[in-house]
Amino acid sequence: MSENRPDPGGVGVVLAKRDRRRLVFEVLLVLGLSLGQSAVYSVVQLLDKMSRAPIAQGTSTLNVVRSNREFFDLTYQILDIFFALVPVFLVFYLLAEPGKSVFRRIGLDFRRPVRDGLGALGLLVVIGVPSLGLYAAGRALGITTEIIPSALNQYWWTVPVLVLSAIHNGLLEEVVMVGWLLDRLERIGFTPLVAVLASSLIRGSYHLYQGFGPFVGNFAMGLLFCWLYKKYGRVMPLVVAHSLVDIAAFTLGPALGFG
Template sequence: MTAESSSSTAPSAADGPAGPPASRRHITAELLIVFGLSLGQSGVYAVVSLADKLTRGPLAGQTTTLNPVLNEREYFDLAYQLLDILFALMPVALVLFLLSGPGVSAVRRLGLTFEQPLRTVGFGVGLAAIIAVGTLGVYAGGRALGITTALVPAALDDYWWTIPVLVLSALRHAVLEEVIVVGYLFIRLRDLGWSTPAIIITSALIRGSYHLYQGFGPFIGNVLMGLLFAWFYTRTRRVMPLVIAHALIDITGFVGYALLGPALGIGA
């Protein structure tokens, strides 16, 4: 299915009403600003990080740590962790502001709602199961081929707040990525007249780009995940099932590793 529109064409009912049409230059500038403040910036840093790792030696012998300690003192670490999560979500607030208007709900426009909750959760769980199996396979393959670093999903010290913070971190990633790299990107690229296949591929490549710091395996895995998620969005116009799926995957990885990973030697 191909769905195209231009800045002078009203969006489909699936996307919800919009305000006065913006020029192509304005939309392009907005896209660059939003991604420059969020996942586009992460992608640039990921490329530089990968180049740094490649010049240090084989990727197979290196480790990438997610959710690291930010301060050696417990409550300062907690403060930094929470601030990191809070400010990482500011681009989402910006996107919701940009997509809103008189009589226009950005939340509804993105499908970031719990309408038909059983169906929404069911889709999320199903997508999470598919991606989880694929992720394990791609990671194992990448490690075997030497193109993926060893991943440590959680390296926080063992405090009373460790698990809640890891859950919040997972939710942060889920909301940030799915709202911006799927819902927002799809709406704005449609405004520019892009075809559906082009938007799906672009979304997937952006998703893969900001995971390059983990190696080439996670890049490939996240591109495949991005293709599935973007395709799903084109069929449903709903971001919430993607947020649920992403959150479940990250919560399982972060919390599971914090509880069992070191004891089982996972991540080596």
């Protein structure tokens, strides 16, 4: 029977070989069901766009119409958001330990509303403003597609759905790529630096369908968010900041220079 051994300089334990294999399989499954799958599709979409025309002539639409009938379009939008969050629920289940709160473990709770709120607003400025500049530079250099934040028809529910879509993005990316993935990679045996680089690289990769500019920007965002999480152990400000950036982009896209 194999046993786990203490690891004072790591994540708490050095896992037995069998347990490491199980975690490798877990990482592949969760990523294959969520953002890892998105990264693979993103690479293929980028190659498809590049084979048709220069990247600058391509477009990337983030929120698309699913039906020309209002009720069914709303239904599809809600279903898309709900089922896209299933990997988040799966991660909560995988991280859960008896007698311990998984939300407190990754800092996704309301224990520090003021500090988390101020941190999120600070991040909104730090990542929001440079994103606009990076998008403009990418378009000028011809390495970024035209990004259309929303192509939804204008109904009473359009803005609420865009807000829900933005919150979904924040939860999915920060819980999976930061709160869960860093823990799993380090338990498997990767150094914290390698884990951060791997998480950030995957984050950049599933934005490649938008071009190389968004890849660079999201890779840098991943580095920053991972560093903040390692330093403070709180995923909540990351989720809020990410959601706010996307809410602004989705609802104010043309005014912010997108599309």
